[in-house]
Amino acid sequence: MANPVFSLNPYNVTHIMNHIFERIEEAGHVVLIAHRNPDADSVGSASAMYTHVLRLEKKVTFFCATESIDPRLAFLPWFEKIVHTFPEGADLAIAFDCGSQSRLGAEPKCDLINIDHHSGNEGYGTWQAVDVSAISTSQVLYDLFRERGVRVNPKMATALYAGLLDDSAAFTLGRTDRRAFEMAADLAGAGADIASCSRHLVQRVSLAATRLKGILLQELRLLQNGTVAYLRVTREMFEATGAHPVDCEVPLAESLYLPTVESALLLREKRDGSLKGSLRTKGAGNMAAIAACFGGGGHAHAAGFEVSGETPETVLKRILELLEKETL
Numbered sequence: 001m002a003n004p005v006f007s008l009n010p011y012n013v014t015h016i017m018n019h020i021f022e023r024i025e026e027a028g029h030v031v032l033i034a035h036r037n038p039d040a041d042s043v044g045s046a047s048a049m050y051t052h053v054l055r056l057e058k059k060v061t062f063f064c065a066t067e068s069i070d071p072r073l074a075f076l077p078w079f080e081k082i083v084h085t086f087p088e089g090a091d092l093a094i095a096f097d098c099g100s101q102s103r104l105g106a107e108p109k110c111d112l113i114n115i116d117h118h119s120g121n122e123g124y125g126t127w128q129a130v131d132v133s134a135i136s137t138s139q140v141l142y143d144l145f146r147e148r149g150v151r152v153n154p155k156m157a158t159a160l161y162a163g164l165l166d167d168s169a170a171f172t173l174g175r176t177d178r179r180a181f182e183m184a185a186d187l188a189g190a191g192a193d194i195a196s197c198s199r200h201l202v203q204r205v206s207l208a209a210t211r212l213k214g215i216l217l218q219e220l221r222l223l224q225n226g227t228v229a230y231l232r233v234t235r236e237m238f239e240a241t242g243a244h245p246v247d248c249e250v251p252l253a254e255s256l257y258l259p260t261v262e263s264a265l266l267l268r269e270k271r272d273g274s275l276k277g278s279l280r281t282k283g284a285g286n287m288a289a290i291a292a293c294f295g296g297g298g299h300a301h302a303a304g305f306e307v308s309g310e311t312p313e314t315v316l317k318r319i320l321e322l323l324e325k326e327t328l
């Protein structure tokens with residue numbers, strides 16, 4: 001059975017934090033795990049920890065099961081160190097920004113620390129530092145570093161800032177608060193490369209992604225009196241444009257900019273015939289609860305799932321019913 005999820009708060013943060021840093025100090029070989037199809041928060045958090053573990057003169061491996069990682073993340077420190085095979089002989093693994101064990105893309109035999117901010121975190125691992133009030137996993141890690149008195153150098157500051165910038169949607173999410181801005185100010189003071197983070201994570205788009213966006217926006221359907229945006233992505237669309245699955249994120253997010261749209265659903269056909277669903281909302285419904293009906297998870301405003309053996313039409317119909325219940 002999974003361990004209970006600790007929410008970091010002033011009463012137990014010191015306790016969890018000490019466990020985590022003592023385990024790292026005792027370990028000989030630490031593996032840092034960015035989740036499958038990683039984002040800037042997962043890679044950035046693991047990157048910041050990489051510097052910390054290196055400073056302790058430990059053997060460290062940066063692992064991510066996905067081989068074709070979003071190239072926008074390549075500017076992050078230690079990105080070139082990422083390997084796709086889980087190493088033998090590690091005695092400690094740390095997962096970053098990974099709500100479920102299946103997203104790890106590996107089954108570590110050693111002790112595992114779970115550092116995350118997803119509300120649906122499964123509580124896997126030997127120790128958990130899961131703060132659901134944090135806007136990014138990099139914020140959870142930033143708090144742990146600060147509490148422990150770990151000095152954040154410019155490389156670490158850039159990596160932590162990248163997670164904050166990306167997960168707050170460039171400081172535009174409604175939940176971007178004083179804590180987020182104070183962290184940003186502190187990291188800027190610590191030498192974070194703000195310009196590179198903006199350039200690579202916000203102001204950069206591939207031609208393939210731009211072409212895919214054009215097709216998706218053309219095919220976008222508005223349902224339920226214009227309150228739901230539906231985007232269906234076929235394999236042909238990827239073949240025609242050369243785009244990467246992650247390139248669906250921006251069109252999906254921007255479909256919420258339409259004034260009548262409250263929620264958005266994207267269904268993407270995968271190579272094996274299964275469907276990847278992504279749900280977003282700017283309303284009150286809980287997308288994580290809907291995704292959970294399909295074995296997925298995430299946040300209230302953004303969640304995802306995977307299903308096989310069902311048609312997009314069946315999945316869409318069921319989601320529309322669930323959305324209706326969520327927004328009643």
Ligand SMILES: [Mn+2]
Pocket residue numbers: 041042097117135136137167
């Ligand atoms: Mn995150």
